[in-house]
Structure formats: structure tokens, C-alpha cells
Amino acid sequence: MTTAPASTGPLYVPAGTPPSGLPGDRTVRVAASTRRRVIARLLDMLVSLILFMTAMTPTYGFVFLAPDISPGKGMIATFASFLLAMAVWIGLRVRLVARWGCTVGQRLAGIRVVRYEDGTSPPDRKQARKRRFGSYDEGGRMTQVFWPFSDVWIHTRDKELGRCGHDLNAGTIVVLAQAPPPETGDGAPSAAASGPRAQIWERRERIRRGLLGALLAVLAIVPFAFIYTVSRPDTDEPARKPEAAFEADTFYPDETRFENQLGDRPVAYTRTASRVLNSAAGCLAGAADPRAREVLERARCEGRIEIAFRTADRVLVSGHVLRFPDAATAATVERDLPHTGLRFVPGGSIKNPGGASIGQVGHRKRYVVATTAASPKQKDVERKVKDAFMLIHAPALNVIIWS
Secondary structure (H helix, E strand, O other): OOEOOOOOOOEEEOOOOOOOOOOOOOOEEEEOOHHHHHHHHHHHHHHHHHHHHHHHHHHHHHHHHOOOOOHHHHHHHHHHHHHHHHHHHHHHHHHHHHHHOOOHHHHHHOEEEEEOOOOOOOOOHHHHHHHHOOOEOOOOOEOOOOOOOHHHHHHHHOOOOOOOHHHHHHOEEEEEOOOOOOOOOOOOOOOOOOOHHHHHHHHHHHHHHHHHHHHHHHHHHHHHHHHHHHHOOOOOOOOOOOOOOOOHHHHOOOOOEEEEEEOOEEEEEEEEEEEEEOOHHHHHOOEOOHHHHHHHHHOOOOEEEEEEEEEOOOOEEEEEEEEOOOHHHHHHHHHHOOHHHEOOOOOOOOOOOOOEEEEEEEEEOOEEEEEEEEEOOOOOHHHHHHHHHHHHHHHHHHHHHHO
16 A cells, blocks of 8 residues: 655655566655664664763763762762753754654664655754654554654554554654755656665765764774773783882872862872871781771771872871772772771871861772871861862872872
């Protein structure tokens, strides 16, 4: 069975219709099959995943490089990245269908969205938006919803051409991609392109699909590779390059006075103390209580660096770098050792009356970094302590990653 919008318009035939017996003096469009629609939708879902991962990559990097960030803020950043990726994806779908008559997945699957009235032109933006943002069929059921596979099965209600309710309302149809018919000059319908002209178009279209598919594959690999690189667990395999020297200047800035910056907020530091205790005894000497000493002794701590800073806002920062036999042991110490288990290098209590303090223990490879910051009572003390802590703790961990 065939369908045409008018006696002089294009002729539409169901998916799988053999070419024999079709008229050669009119444009004939074959409806897209369910198989091609599913392939197109899976590829479009891959595009949406790439957009999400791309939006998440800087967010993930920030969370990874700022280990003191709260789980709630991390979830907010993830949700915001998801909404951004979905907004860009939907915008791209509307724009691409209006411009080219297809999404990325539809292009790779070899199908197109065209105006039902002429069978060749892509829908305009109004029609594309109408297809994307919901419409209803004659029974009052919503046919275009945001669930990824809704229209993939809803189109089967039309047993002939597979038009969804949003296609009927927007005046569109999904068909197989084919060479556009030649221009007649008088606006009258013409026969479908054939012969060398159609072969040239098909060859160029295959090249474009191949290039688009290769680009999609590269874009799919990059964000996953970045996140895998920064989040894969450490192994006990031998290092491919010698470890950096176990010195304070390896993990912290070597200048006595320096400045680190968080966004538009610089923090000025002065190093007030620094010592390397490259032995198990020196490592145990940093324990502030018997429990911490037991953890370090059980883990066979090999050495410790202790360092202290003072910021221009009178925040005191205490830092320790502990070295262990392997990464697994360091991970255990990170879990069992609180930052208060190591002595506060500048001396005295870290709990200043009316002030604030913050600290954390983290590990990279076979090293554990413990940092504590404390401040007496002052204006905006919570922010100042947090900034002073973060800009010493996170860079020390990052140095270990790349060293």
C-alpha cells in the first residue's frame, strides 16, 4: 500500500517495500524501519552521554582536586551538569532537525525527517520544536515524551508509514535518506534522483557518515579516558620513573613566601617551619596520641615530612607527608588516621577559642597527606580557614599524582 499527500506530491511507501513496480516519474520516499529508528536513538543516547560526560569532566576534576568538598555540593554539581547536558542535547536535536533534517544518530542510521507535503525539505524550526516538545494523537495520548524510547515504539501504531502523533501534528515523516530530486525550475514535483547523480550523492553521504562516526567515537573516548586516568586505583606495579626526592620542596612551594589562588581569592602564605624525618622513628614522632601511633606503627611508616605555614589572615596551617611501603597500606592509613591524630606543627591546640579549624587526610600512591588549618576568632573565619587549608592540601596531593 502506498500513500501520497496529493496526486502530484511525493509517493510514500512502507518500510521494506521493494523498488520494483514503483513509478519512476515521481519522488518516492520509503518510510524508516523500526530497526533504523532504534539504531538512531541508541546513537543519540550516546551523544547525550558524551555531552553529559563532557559537562561532568571539569566538575569531576574540581571535586577530585578539592577533596574537602562536601557530598551534597558534589551532587548539586553533578545534577547541574546533567541539566546542562540535557538542555544542550535537546537544543541540538531541534537545531539539527531544522537545519539538516536529522539528528546525529539519524544521520548515521541513514534516515531523515522531512516535510510530508514535499518529501524532501527538512522541517522548519517551528515544526522541529513541535516534534520535540510534545503533542497528542487523536485519542488524547501524549506521543512525544522525554523518555528515550517512547516514539521508537509509538510509531508502530501507524502500521503503514510509522508516523507518530507529533509527526501528524507537525506535518513531518521519517524516511530513508536518499539523493534529493533534481530541480525542475517551475516548482513542480520531479522524479527521484537516479543514475550517476544518485551514486555520487550516496558515495559522499557514506564518507560524511564515516567521518561523523569517527568524530563521535573520539568524543566518546576523551571524557571517559580523562576520568579513568584520574580515578583509577593505584597499583603495586613498579613505577616507570624514579620517585621524586622525599623533601619538603617536592610537595610544597620552595619559596618562604608565596601566594596560591582559589578563583578570585588569593591566599598569601609564609613558611614558618619545615623538617624531614626520613625514618620510622621520625614518622612515629608525629603521632599526637597512642591510637595514631599504633596506626603508624602497624602500617610500617617509613618517613615523615612536617611543615607549617601562616597566612596573611593569621590562619595557621600544619602539614604532614607520610611515606609507606605501598599504596594499599597508604589507603588503609587514610581510612584509620584522623587529621587530629598528628601533631599540630606550629604547636599548641588546633581548637582556637571562638575561631575555626578544618583538616583532612588523603592519599595518593604510597603517600599520605594530612593537613590541618586553624584560626583565632576573626571576621569571615570559616571561609579564610577553608581557603587556607584547601590551597595547601590539594596541591600537595596533585604533586604526588604527577610525580
